[in-house]
């Protein structure tokens with residue numbers, strides 16, 4: 001039987017408790033949102049297959065508990081991830097400050113070539129904003145990664161964020177094949193603007 005997908009990418013979401021990791025995954029995988037807060041215990045995952053540049057990419061998206069007491073369990077999953085999404089809440093300054101610690105945790109526990117992405121979630125709550133977009137833009141630039149403001153509630157930028165990460169991983173794996181087989185890299189791969197301008201779109 002033919003495989004239902006061309007590539008399987010494992011992604012992982014990390015960030016403080018309550019920033020909206022579970023809601024982002026549910027919005028992405030099931031196009032749903034719930035206001036009730038049930039803190040994740042340990043780890044869980046959901047799947048969605050997306051079309052990127054004519055390729056079927058199966059995304060296995062792992063949800064981690066943000067609470068400190070689950071850290072030993074959750075960090076064990078970093079190594080298998082090809083992409084890690086760091087999430088903070090734009091209404092919670094502490095969750096943004098802690099991104100530096102989450103970055104450190106990636107350095108200590110993830111594979112060296114892992115793709116990273118920064119998300120400022122709950123951007124529907126403009127009136128309660130504590131973290132300015134420029135601050136996060138600057139941080140993302142310092143780390144050389146992409147940044148989006150998202151809302152799991154309104155869907156804003158959720159598909160775009162996941163797709164841009166998947167596309168970056170695809171580009172990277174294409175590059176590896178090029179190195180190994182000396183085959184030309186597919187020219188139909190559109191590159192996204194790496195300058196965090198949120199201009200990536202679904203293929």
Ligand SMILES: Nc1nc2c(ncn2[C@@H]2O[C@H](COP(=O)(O)OP(=O)(O)OP(=O)(O)O)[C@@H](O)[C@H]2O)c(=O)[nH]1
Nearest residue numbers: 017018019020021022023035037040066122152153
């Ligand atoms: N307004 C708004 N609320 C959100 C958004 N995303 C999540 N929430 C709410 O924030 C709360 C926490 O969301 P979760 O997705 O459970 O947070 P989490 O990061 O998975 O938390 P842990 O499992 O404890 O690590 C819930 O009450 C959600 O309804 C969003 O984009 N906008």
